[in-house]
Amino acid sequence: MLAVVCGHYHDSETLIDEMDDDGDGIADRKVYQMLADYQDGPEGGQGYMRLLQFDTTANKMYVKTYSPYLNEYNFYKPEEYPGKDEFTLDMDLKPAIK
Incomplete structure (x- = not known):
């Protein structure tokens, strides 16, 4: 799993977790979690x-x-909340064979 995109909880947040798939104590990959829910706003x-x-x-x-x-x-408003609506994430997008 590379990313999780979710909503239905009013806010907008991004969290990056490191996952240790083989249990050796070293992170093998990152999982990007994005919450985006705007339904509490006007209209x-x-x-x-x-x-x-x-x-x-x-x-x-x-x-x-x-x-x-x-x-x-x-x-x-970008001046009040910089990086909340527009940002770039570095991620490994190379195809993987499992």
Whole structure:
């Protein structure tokens, strides 16, 4: 598992956990957890959603928050909450054979 995207808990947070798959005390991988739920905002959240773009060459995931209803980015004010709606995560996106 690489990432978990969830909602239904009002807020927007990102957490990165390191997982030790083989029990040797050394982290083997990271799991990225993103909570994005805007339905507590005006008009039930005004259609805000997370847009995820994966760049497999650069091993990055670009995250933006967008409302097609308002045609606007960022639910939170960037100057008050920097990095809450728009950010980049470095992650290993190379194919793995298990």
